[in-house]
Amino acid sequence: MKFPYTTFRRGQKESIERIAKRLGSTIVLKAPTGFGKTIVAILSHIKAPKVLYVVRTRNEMAPVVRELKAVNEGFTIVFSGRRMCPILRNVGIEPEDFWINCRLLREKGLCPYYERLNKVSSSSVERVLRTSGIDPHEIVANIANKLGICPFFALSRLINNSKFIVATYPYLFKEEVFRTAFSDDLSEYYVIIDEAHTLLNIQSLYEEVLSEPDVEAALRDVRTYSLGKDFIDYLIKLRDLISRIKSKMLKKVEKAYVYPGEGLIQLMEDDIIELRLKKLKEMIDARNLINISTKLTKIVKFLKYVKDENFEVYGHLDIDGSRKLRILPTSYNLVRDRLKMPKGLLLMSGTMPRKDIVDKILECDSYYIDVEEDYGRIFPHYNIFYAVYTAVTSSFRKRSIAEYIKYAELLKGVFNTVNKGVILALYPSYEFMDNVVSHIENDVTMISEGPKTSFAEVVNEVFS
Ligand code: SF4
Structure with a gap:
């Protein structure tokens, strides 16, 4: 075992061995902050062929990168494509529109970072990963500045040849995000989930918000580009619905008031394509950087969640007095279905709920390691x-x-x-x-x- 530190903390070696023996099942590791869960997770998966290690935020990637470097394991990182993009990062583009803009730039040969991608070898990218610090922002900036290539595509190109892929939560929980970077299936991976108690709070994993200004902006676009009348009527109804929200508490809104029917959504999607083409033409005529963004995309995305039986719609007055429609998940089905896909699961947290709760939520019989229960207190009482x-x-x-x-x-x-x-x-x-x-x-x-x-x-x- 290539343990990179001089001594193990109490329970670390045992946890590594216990997890390694049960790879392929659903394992829970409950251990306090400071125990060294990250190195335990990595070393217990050293024999696994492919590991997807997910963290909540990109800043939480840094400790994982530090330990992977310490044990000299091959890895790559991916977080939000929009935030990794040196061109569109600060353009104020809607997240939903980012990939469309990126694709247009690539197809029109307008992205110099993408144009150079095939001229730079994967080993050069690996070298930058090895020589950069542990901060994911620094890694991304070095790839863009030193190699002059697209950080997202350069790093996701390494996925197929890396044992460890460190990514943010959406790559695990949202298939559409997973597909932006991965060409294989989730079933190929052993998955490690950091801060896994978050799974109990499913609203933090899936949530969409629509405000009055969003609908106003969409209406402006529809009118400016003369899109369908049905579309305008629907948006006016939606705006009126939001304008009637009065409660600071979340109040359920009947889906029938929000959902316009599959037919209109199809029409909207067609109209959005038309609108993008018109905006694109204007930008090319004006020789502007391509930035085709419209709140309509956000609305269509919101409506797709409305259609899903695992979600409900709520209205409320936000703290700043703005009126919002929120779509929130009301069942664990999405998480449960997603977590049934990988080859094996390791859920880690210092505040993991009890085994019976985890088992009920995930419908499994987990192998549960409670480090302090099994090996005694990690830190002395007088420090707590x-x-x-x-x-x-x-x-x-x-x-x-x-x-x-x-x-x-x-x-x-x-x-x-x-x-x-x-x-x-x-x-x-x-x-x-x-x-x-x-x-x-x-x-x-x-x-x-x-x-x-x-x-x-x-x-x-x-x-x-
Ligand atoms: S190819 Fe990369 S650098 Fe170019 S627009 Fe897309 S994400 Fe940005």
């Missing part, structure tokens, strides 16, 4: 202090400015009480974090890790 504060909640239904202020007061209290070390505060979402942080005064030294913050920035700030 629990403070349970029941006066706050992050429950979606109860979110309000008053609640965010309470959280901010609580954090300031902790900050003023703990006079050494670094305090790490974890939030259920970036949106939640931003709302709390906006109520903490500037005299508290703080770094907020946002969607665009790199791992290196967080580390540098913390240790500066």
Whole structure:
């Protein structure tokens, strides 16, 4: 075993051996933060032919990359194609429209990064992976800047020849995202899921939001490009429906009020193609960078979820007073079906629910390793202090400015009480974090890790 550190932590070696013996089944590893789950996961899968290691955010890729480098295993990384793209990353394009724009640029020979792709060998990309730091942003920037090629296609080209593929959650949970980078099937992979307690909160895996401005923007496009009248009538009805939302609490909206029927969706898709062609022509005539984005794509995507029986539609007034329609999953079927596909599963978390709950959700008989239960406490008692504060909640239904202020007061209290070390505060979402942080005064030294913050920035700030 190529363990890269001088000594194992309590239970690490045993966990590696136990997991390795049961590869091919559904395994749960519950171990506290700091146990070293990442290296355990990697070493226990060293004999597996293909491993897909998924993390929630791209910043969480860095520790996995660090351990893969430490054990000298071949790997590649993929996260959002849009965020990896040196051309369209900052163009303000709708995520739903990104791949259409990328394809147009490629087909028209307008993407220099793609044009050079076949002139650079995979071994050059592997060299950049080896010589870059562990930050995924740095890896992507080096591929674009040093090799001058498309980071997404360069890194996904390595998938077939890499044992470990480190990716963000959507590559596992959404087939349409998986297909953008992978040419083989999920059934070829042993899958490791980091922070797997997230599976209980399925709303964080699948969620779509539609606001009044989205529908207004779509209406503008439909009118500007003279698309079908049925389309306009439907969008006006949808806008009126959203404008009647009054409750801060999530309220179920009957799907019949939102879903226009398969026929109109088909028509919309045809109209969107027509609209894109018109926009494309304008851009080529004006010699502009191709950026064909329309909120119509977002609406069609939303409606496809509405059709799915695993989702329900809710309306609510957001914290800033804006009216939103939200589509949220109401059953575990999607996750369950998806997780039945891989060759084997390893679910890891420090806060993994009990075996009976995991088994019920995933309809399986998992092999459950609770490290502290089986091997004793990893960290001494005197290093742990629990403070349970029941006066706050992050429950979606109860979110309000008053609640965010309470959280901010609580954090300031902790900050003023703990006079050494670094305090790490974890939030259920970036949106939640931003709302709390906006109520903490500037005299508290703080770094907020946002969607665009790199791992290196967080580390540098913390240790500066
Ligand atoms: S080929 Fe790559 S660099 Fe070019 S537009 Fe697509 S994602 Fe961006």
